[in-house]
Amino acid sequence: MTANNALLRRITLASFLTALLLVSVKAVVWYVTGSVSLLASLLDSGMDAIASLIILLAVRYALRPADEDHRFGHGKAEPLAALAQSVFILGSAIFFLLHALDRLLHPQPLQHDEWAIAVMWFSLAVTLVLVSFQRHVARKTGSTAVAADALHYASDIASNLVILAALYLAHFGWTQADVWLGLLVGLWIGYSALEVGRDALDQLLDKQLPEETLEQIRRIVLTHPRVWGFNDLRTFRSGPTLHIQLDLELDDHLPLVEAHRIAEEVTEALKQAFPQADVMIHQEPVSSRTDAAHHRWQGAQRGDG
Incomplete structure (x- = not known):
């Protein structure tokens, strides 16, 4: 195994384990607080975990050399996995938006919102460390899969900041901010899923390079x-x-x-x-x-x- 391939295997595993950690922490705190914006972040981290698992498996398969049955290699595993991922994310985003609309029509007060704020700061710090590692590996190996995953997690940093703003506003009295900004993040997740699906289809249909x-x-x-x-x-x-x-x-x-x-x-x-x-x-x-x-x-x- 080359040094670059070993790096790719480590970063894809680190990405999956990070997402799994964030899902676990956010699920517990969402259950306690009932925050809509935290649910959006939990959904996003859940999609990250699925995406990271898919990329982990796809990169390992795509790194296999060409053989008698796959003379052009196994690279199509990556876009095929990404297409499946995008469909799942889009469906989950729609489900979340319906939940957020229901909460908008039937408001409920937040419980223990300081817990939600603490977990979002924790999520922000962990994501920053992961993105730094991913960008280092992407530069060293030239992996498009890792570069795309780093871009996705970098965008999570922005959504974490939006959710933190919503939680602080709700903490200081504007309770509807939690729902409205949660809806904004949900729409962004749906748009991201469509973008991932479009890029995956381009590769599967052998679109000309830029x-x-x-x-x-x-x-x-x-x-x-x-x-x-x-x-x-x-x-x-x-x-x-x-x-x-x-x-x-x-x-x-x-x-x-x-x-x-x-x-x-x-x-x-x-x-x-x-x-x-x-x-x-x-x-x-x-x-x-x-x-x-x-x-x-x-x-x-x-x-x-």
Whole structure:
């Protein structure tokens, strides 16, 4: 096991255990206080626990190398798990909103609201520590799953602050603040679920990589002095792996061994820019493309070679 893979396994386990701890503490205090905004936070932490468990299992599966039955690897495990997660979160958000509306129509006073405030400060501190660790691991490993999880927990910090504001307002007499700000957090959870689902579908349907990434690939390919151009660029993401495929346009009279060497050099340049990329390059004679010289001219105009 590489050092990066070991880090990924540790951070995904830490994320799950943290969410489980917060769920346990918040469930007890919500039962005592009856706070709607704390219930929203409990729901959010519950979704975090499920999401972290899914990511823990999916990352472990996605890290498995390609085999005879999965020649492109196991990366699709991540978006598939994320899609299931988003559906579950959305359903839970709807359930919570119905509960909050019922509490709005039938108000109930908070009990032991100082307990709720204490647990939210505890949650805020624990989440800050976790996000710091996640960002360190994401920078070191380049894992998109951990980076996304860190972003999700970072947004939890904002929701924790909103809930703290609601609890303080309720403590000082504005009892409806607990419900209204709890509703706001519930709507945000639902929106986040839709965003997670959209991103997961993009990966499952092999959506093209962003235009800025495509432009970076173009620059790298055209930088090689013996490349005339390229065509049929196809890209998609599968979990942690970027798949890049293209046809490389080379001089008609190059020996096969020389054409192979150039293709390998371009492949290596792409992998240096995208360490988790799987690159597939086909070589073809430049005469097969009438606009190849134009491709090469464009690269020269950008100063790529």
